[in-house]
Amino acid sequence: MSKQTVSRRVTVPSLRARKGSEKIVCLTAYTAPMAQLLDPHCDLLLVGDSLGMVVHGFSTTVGVTLDMMILHGRAVVRGSSHALVAVDLPFGSYERSPEQAFAAASRTLCETGAQAVKVEAADGVADSIAFLTGRGIPVIGHVGLRPQAVHLEGGFKARGRSAEERERVLAEARATDAAGAIAIVVEGVTPELAAEITVAVSCPTIGIGASNACDGQILVSEDMLGVFDTTPKFVRRYADLRTTISDAAAGYAAEVRSGVFPSEAEEYRLKSHS
Ligand code: KIV
Numbered sequence: 001m002s003k004q005t006v007s008r009r010v011t012v013p014s015l016r017a018r019k020g021s022e023k024i025v026c027l028t029a030y031t032a033p034m035a036q037l038l039d040p041h042c043d044l045l046l047v048g049d050s051l052g053m054v055v056h057g058f059s060t061t062v063g064v065t066l067d068m069m070i071l072h073g074r075a076v077v078r079g080s081s082h083a084l085v086a087v088d089l090p091f092g093s094y095e096r097s098p099e100q101a102f103a104a105a106s107r108t109l110c111e112t113g114a115q116a117v118k119v120e121a122a123d124g125v126a127d128s129i130a131f132l133t134g135r136g137i138p139v140i141g142h143v144g145l146r147p148q149a150v151h152l153e154g155g156f157k158a159r160g161r162s163a164e165e166r167e168r169v170l171a172e173a174r175a176t177d178a179a180g181a182i183a184i185v186v187e188g189v190t191p192e193l194a195a196e197i198t199v200a201v202s203c204p205t206i207g208i209g210a211s212n213a214c215d216g217q218i219l220v221s222e223d224m225l226g227v228f229d230t231t232p233k234f235v236r237r238y239a240d241l242r243t244t245i246s247d248a249a250a251g252y253a254a255e256v257r258s259g260v261f262p263s264e265a266e267e268y269r270l271k272s273h274s
Contacts, residue, residue, distance in 0.1 A: 012138045015044065018043070024217075025216065026217065027224065032079030044216075047088060051072050056068070061090070073108060077113040100128075120146040125141075141172075142187065158189065159189055174200055183215075184203060185205075186208070219236075226240040228242065
């Protein structure tokens, strides 16, 4: 194999080795151009099933299909060369059995070129994580607020605020870790619980709305970039793309209507013949 074809991406072992040391930087990506922009700054790009809400206008992630994940996963792999790329397995594609999870995960890795899949740690999913890990598929778990359980929970609410729930989330994280997960996304929990999970598990934790106690952080890129008018409490906006995009569209519309755009500089000319 020539040097040019050796992948320079972050590897699973190097990601795992970051436990308790240098913080892991993660963002979501769904398209090739966005992946290209984010890739140099990130250790991990997640093709999250949040794409159903962010890109396709769904009200939850529940209607996202495996075909959608694979289409966007391919685009993100094509647009990146540095970060490890992980793709969410969508609701209904993995919960029934380890065999069902293997079919969805192997198809995802083969058809996208991504390095890992992510699953929410619903009841019994630890068995599937162990099954996939044993067959060479790196799996990221997801505990705490689990968006795919939105209907059961009655909304997107923080988890682990009562003693009973706290024990349940901690047990899910321990089971996910013991099953061989390469990392665990911890979403929407108190700083105390995030710290307890991070100490209790051997793999890195990646927090979202889960304080600075985790080994890394992830945000939905469009939230962080200020694309939406409202964002959850835990999001910090690093840009105001909503204003930038709407000002640009207004400027373009005004210049098209007044005839200022396009100008001569933006026209093709006849080739000159000598
Ligand atoms: O779907 C997603 O984007 C996620 C992250 C927010 C962790 O699961």
